[in-house]
Amino acid sequence: MGSAASHSARLPPPPPPPAFDAATPPKPQEEAGKPAAEEKVDYMNLPCPVPYEEVQREAFMSLKAEVFEGMRLDYTKMLNQSFGLTHSVSMGAVEIPAQGSDVIKIPHGTYEFGANFLDPKLVLIGRLSQDGRVNARVKCDLTENLALKINAQMTSEPGYSQGMFNFDYKGKDYRSQFQVGNNEFYGANYIQSVTKHLSLGTEAFWVGQQRKSGVGLVARYDTKNFVATGQIATTGMVALSYVQKVSDKVSLASDFMYNQMSKDVTATFGYDYMLRQCRLRGKLDTNGVVSALLEERLAPGVTLLLSAEIDHWKKDYKFGYGVGIGE
Amino acid sequence: MASRPSLKPKPKGGKGGKKGSSAADEESTSATAVRLVKEWTTWTMKTTKVVAHYGFIPLIIVVGMNSEPKPSIAQLLSPF
Numbered sequence: 001m002g003s004a005a006s007h008s009a010r011l012p013p014p015p016p017p018p019a020f021d022a023a024t025p026p027k028p029q030e031e032a033g034k035p036a037a038e039e040k041v042d043y044m045n046l047p048c049p050v051p052y053e054e055v056q057r058e059a060f061m062s063l064k065a066e067v068f069e070g071m072r073l074d075y076t077k078m079l080n081q082s083f084g085l086t087h088s089v090s091m092g093a094v095e096i097p098a099q100g101s102d103v104i105k106i107p108h109g110t111y112e113f114g115a116n117f118l119d120p121k122l123v124l125i126g127r128l129s130q131d132g133r134v135n136a137r138v139k140c141d142l143t144e145n146l147a148l149k150i151n152a153q154m155t156s157e158p159g160y161s162q163g164m165f166n167f168d169y170k171g172k173d174y175r176s177q178f179q180v181g182n183n184e185f186y187g188a189n190y191i192q193s194v195t196k197h198l199s200l201g202t203e204a205f206w207v208g209q210q211r212k213s214g215v216g217l218v219a220r221y222d223t224k225n226f227v228a229t230g231q232i233a234t235t236g237m238v239a240l241s242y243v244q245k246v247s248d249k250v251s252l253a254s255d256f257m258y259n260q261m262s263k264d265v266t267a268t269f270g271y272d273y274m275l276r277q278c279r280l281r282g283k284l285d286t287n288g289v290v291s292a293l294l295e296e297r298l299a300p301g302v303t304l305l306l307s308a309e310i311d312h313w314k315k316d317y318k319f320g321y322g323v324g325i326g327e
Numbered sequence: 328m329a330s331r332p333s334l335k336p337k338p339k340g341g342k343g344g345k346k347g348s349s350a351a352d353e354e355s356t357s358a359t360a361v362r363l364v365k366e367w368t369t370w371t372m373k374t375t376k377v378v379a380h381y382g383f384i385p386l387i388i389v390v391g392m393n394s395e396p397k398p399s400i401a402q403l404l405s406p407f
Contacts, residue, residue: 077406077407079391079392079398079402079403080391080394080395080396080398081396082391082394083390083391083392083394083398084391085403113384115384115387115388115391116387117387117390117391117394119394122390124386124387124390125387126383126384126387128384134379134380134383134384136379136383152379154376154379154380156380161376161380
């Protein structure tokens, strides 16, 4: 992997085009020749890998759907191609951790005002909730290859705010990231395309206040039909996932997570149906949790959300419905 | 005028006191420099956090209202 990185740094110049006589005839010849030549992989021109935090993106999209409880109303108003305001009302219940297997819920209503500015080079997303908490996300492309991401949650109570600065550098077939956060959190990660389908990555982090540090490795193998990832870290976490794209509209996902510190093992199986008017995601867990989320587009600009989560072991039932207005 | 004579003895008294008390510690000026830097960075972090807390959403609104095509204030405030 180290030699691959140095090779990509000293890239040889691309070979000159075969013939300048006529522009069109060489092209079909080249394209006809390409499928035969495709077996020989050009290791100097590998695609750029997926960012490190999105290595398990397909599995998360299918399996970590945002189920909610209660009523939800989201209104999005776009003032401009890139600027929009959102209002979000949610009335539901919040769980308090209780001793034993009882689940205690208290009713909780929130209103959140949001502003989004989406530009190719600058993305600003802010959410302000009724208890004074501000959630801020900034993504700024400083140069073509270097991006700065800031993620912060600020509260009125002192000492509970969190912030994280990420500097991302995108190379030809690698990506590297450096993170600085509050509570003296420093992290760095690096991911490299090794073959056309396989990319390997590593990360390290250090928390100053708790004097904890960790190292992790990740591997991702993706083809047109499936994506398999594996992740292992010195915090005692092993996570494997496999997503199979059965067709354009259906994909099935499975996930296995093992935490050595808390001796917690969880396997999840899920499905994701992406149909024309709706998107249905459901999953089944070895913790006895069955959940599903339906997003249906009733009319252009009106979306219906139905969510259900049943935890058979804890006898915790959560059902929610919501409406989204606006794009 | 009355404040000046009272101000002058204070720094002298402070420095003299520090030098006198930290006669064994030769790095008194660098120690004070480090302490001042720490105080200034703490103050900067606290101020940045307050500025970001109150100013982030207005910043997004200002940036958005100045982007092309410019929306009007009526569009910003009306519910539809």
